Amino acid sequence: MGTDDARRSLTSARVATLATARASGEIDLVPITFAVYGNQLVSVVDHKPKTTLHLRRLKNIMNNPRVTVLAHSYDEEWDRLWWVRVRGTARIVTSGRQHHDAIRSMIAKYPQLVDPPPTGSVIIVEIDEWLGWSACQSEP
Amino acid sequence: MGTDDARRSLTSARVATLATARASGEIDLVPITFAVYGNQLVSVVDHKPKTTLHLRRLKNIMNNPRVTVLAHSYDEEWDRLWWVRVRGTARIVTSGRQHHDAIRSMIAKYPQLVDPPPTGSVIIVEIDEWLGWSACQSEP
Numbered sequence: 001m002g003t004d005d006a007r008r009s010l011t012s013a014r015v016a017t018l019a020t021a022r023a024s025g026e027i028d029l030v031p032i033t034f035a036v037y038g039n040q041l042v043s044v045v046d047h048k049p050k051t052t053l054h055l056r057r058l059k060n061i062m063n064n065p066r067v068t069v070l071a072h073s074y075d076e077e078w079d080r081l082w083w084v085r086v087r088g089t090a091r092i093v094t095s096g097r098q099h100h101d102a103i104r105s106m107i108a109k110y111p112q113l114v115d116p117p118p119t120g121s122v123i124i125v126e127i128d129e130w131l132g133w134s135a136c137q138s139e140p
Numbered sequence: 141m142g143t144d145d146a147r148r149s150l151t152s153a154r155v156a157t158l159a160t161a162r163a164s165g166e167i168d169l170v171p172i173t174f175a176v177y178g179n180q181l182v183s184v185v186d187h188k189p190k191t192t193l194h195l196r197r198l199k200n201i202m203n204n205p206r207v208t209v210l211a212h213s214y215d216e217e218w219d220r221l222w223w224v225r226v227r228g229t230a231r232i233v234t235s236g237r238q239h240h241d242a243i244r245s246m247i248a249k250y251p252q253l254v255d256p257p258p259t260g261s262v263i264i265v266e267i268d269e270w271l272g273w274s275a276c277q278s279e280p
Contacts, residue, residue: 015214017157019167027159027167029210031223070169074155078252083171112218 006132013071020060035105042102087129146272153211160200175245182242
């Protein structure tokens with residue numbers, strides 16, 4: 001799968017998995033909703049920003065901004081499997097234009113967020129590596 | 141979600157995401173099919189063991205056996221979301237009783253593997269940490 005296909009597949013995916021590293025090196029994984037525009041992937045920490053799990057995600061990024069995100073599709077017909085993996089550098093934004101734009105993108109993608117709109121921290125990932133794989137295009 | 145529920149949810153999930161770390165600290169993510177018995181999660185590297193992506197996964201584990209695995213369910217009804225995350229120490233097995241048992245467990249779960257049965261390396265993760273989350277049981 002080329003970068004254009006990878007971008008299309010990731011953009012349209014409804015959920016992905018965010019990987020962040022603890023200072024100890026242990027890897028934390030959590031499903032995220034997200035939006036993609038250009039080389040940015042954004043994800044809003046939801047309506048309950050004070051839970052331990054959300055704090056962990058943000059703390060990891062503050063310690064080590066390198067993150068990996070995977071979106072994939074599973075089907076019992078294994079020749080329909082595909083996945084897209086991106087890497088990038090993440091930052092946390094809590095207000096201002098980038099915060100506003102990220103939340104607007106999330107609401108446009110997820111009607112579940114319309115009312116009330118999220119107000120929490122936004123994770124913005126500057127993607128610098130795209131990798132896509134599709135079973136139907138893989139090597140013989 | 142308690143450990144028993146987490147175990148049931150992970151065991152019945154059809155796909156999960158395996159996270160391994162490169163020596164550089166970058167995190168690799170890949171979807172895996174897998175089976176769980178007791179505190180072991182097993183995954184068979186499939187019929188094309190020589191591809192770069194499979195070698196990467198195995199190389200990472202040989203360098204750093206600590207892995208994290210996430211299974212989750214997405215639904216547009218967000219009160220149905222759940223995920224299970226496990227951590228453990230992985231090893232690679234290429235023959236013998238554990239290899240045989242792992243492949244047998246995979247075939248029992250995935251009819252796609254029956255013919256021909258896989259013969260490649262098996263990743264065995266000794267799970268030492270379970271964490272499960274369900275939207276319908278989360279804090280108010």
